[in-house]
Amino acid sequence: xxxxxxxxxxxxxxxxxxxxxxxxxxxxxxxxxxxxxxxxxxxxxxxxxxxxxxxxxxxxxxxxxxxxxxxxxxxxxxxxxxxxxxxxxxxxxxxxxxxxxxxxxxxxxxxxxxxxxxxxxxxxxxxxxxxxxxxxxxxxxxxxxxxxxxxxx
Numbered sequence: 001x002x003x004x005x006x007x008x009x010x011x012x013x014x015x016x017x018x019x020x021x022x023x024x025x026x027x028x029x030x031x032x033x034x035x036x037x038x039x040x041x042x043x044x045x046x047x048x049x050x051x052x053x054x055x056x057x058x059x060x061x062x063x064x065x066x067x068x069x070x071x072x073x074x075x076x077x078x079x080x081x082x083x084x085x086x087x088x089x090x091x092x093x094x095x096x097x098x099x100x101x102x103x104x105x106x107x108x109x110x111x112x113x114x115x116x117x118x119x120x121x122x123x124x125x126x127x128x129x130x131x132x133x134x135x136x137x138x139x140x141x142x143x144x145x146x147x148x149x150x151x152x153x
Contacts, residue, residue, distance in 0.1 A: 021143055031143050034136035035095050038102050042088035049081025060122070062115040091136070096144075099137025106130040 021028055048054045057080070058073045066073045087105055091098030106126050113123040 027139060028143060031095075031136070031139035034099075034132055034139065035091060038095075038098065038133060038136055039088045039092045042084040042091070042102065042105075046081040046084030046086075046088065049077045049084070060113070060116075060119065062112045064115055065112060096137050096140035099133050099135075099140055103130050103133040103137065106133060 023029060023032075045054070049057050057077050061073050061076060061080075063073070066076055069076065071079075083105065087098065087102050090101055106129050110123045110126050110130070113119045113126070
């Protein structure tokens with residue numbers, strides 16, 4: 001007598017099962033690499049909007065956006081810096097939400113760069129970062145905080 005396999009047992013368990021939230025798990029490693037990167041980078045770049053140590057950020061803002069908002073480009077960059085710092089903090093605290101927030105922010109940056117009809121290389125790089133931010137959000141869904149708190153190193 002043959003039995004047909006039960007389809008409900010064919011589905012693999014989600015990676016949130018006990019023991020999966022260790023640093024030996026490559027998916028968990030990827031989650032933490034992306035999480036750290038998307039906390040550090042937005043906070044540092046956001047802070048640099050105030051100090052211009054890395055680059056003159058004002059040149060990356062489409063003049064149409066500053067005109068549309070009726071704000072000086074340099075002043076608008078201060079707001080951009082605050083938003084980036086907040087995005088980094090959200091990723092630190094709520095990586096699932098933060099991943100989507102950073103992805104949306106990067107989409108806005110890409111649109112801004114395309115409006116300028118310049119910096120296509122930067123827009124392409126930011127598209128790659130957008131995909132990575134979406135990957136972070138998806139990995140955060142696989143490793144919810146309650147399971148991360150139970151991890152064993």
